[in-house]
Amino acid sequence: MREGVDNARLKAALLAEDYDAVMHRVPVKSGDTFYVPGGMLHSFGPDTLIYEIEQTSNIQQHAMPWKMEDGSRLSAAEWEKNIDALLRELRPELRCTPQRGLELKENGLTRLICCAGPYFALERWRFTQPQRFSFHSARILSNLGEPLEVEANGVSVSLGRSESLLLPAALEEVTLRDAGELLLGYIPDLEREIIAPLRQAGYDQAAIARLGDLDGTLR
Known part of the structure; x- marks a missing residue:
């Protein structure tokens, strides 16, 4: 306003x-x-x-x-x-x-942290090889690129362009194959999943704070 x-x-x-x-x-x-x-x-x-x-x-x-x-x-x-x-x-x-987000790179994966706060976080992933990742809360995947495969517990699901998939917390681990680009939304553990990795990558507190509401003051 x-x-x-x-x-x-x-x-x-x-x-x-x-x-x-x-x-x-x-x-x-x-x-x-x-x-x-x-x-x-x-x-x-x-x-x-x-x-x-x-x-x-x-x-x-x-x-x-x-x-x-x-x-x-x-x-x-x-x-x-x-x-x-x-x-x-x-x-x-x-x-x-x-905001343009903050990047983290590891093992053929670029994670762009788009925003984060106490209620949700949004990341944009680009990867060039299969990615196996673990999680403890539900994840929402939305595919931005070519169709890819999501594997868990011996089951493989194809995720087409512009399609979304809810990963229940009970899965705990999935593998994404083989290359792709997607958005990933979840309720974060801010310190463990957002703040600590970004600090370790060299981002200062001011840059991290611009991602959203990292200290809960905007509620």
Whole structure:
């Protein structure tokens, strides 16, 4: 949000669909990651394709004049009610900027840590040889490249381009074959899975902090 915008001005602008009057536009490039804390007014588009990972929640507030589920138009009363609910939860001091992520390289694998916080982390993996990895919480894989094979417990599953696969924590270990590029989302152990490996790779605390909410202050 722009500085100095109070709730009355914000509500009037949202009802007029004059978003530029109260919000900043931020240029977006392919590969950018935005960590958006809860309570921050934001929108994407037009002509922007995003991959979204978020905290588990059945609550969201929005200012658009249509239903999120099917795009049908809201009544004026319901639209205004939604905006009032948004204003009650709004945190206008919040800001976010696009990040390019931090890289870790090992054994034919490049891990790009895109963002991280107490509720989720997102990584982009590029690998040139089979990757066997262990995990202790569920993982979501989304394939960005050519079809690849995911093997576990003697079973192999083909994952096509743009397809996603949920890996239950009970699996504990899988192998990815043979080369590929994918997104990997999970609830992290921040110190063990994010902070310690990045420090060991030489990244300073300021660079690591820019990934999102590493100390839980943006909750």
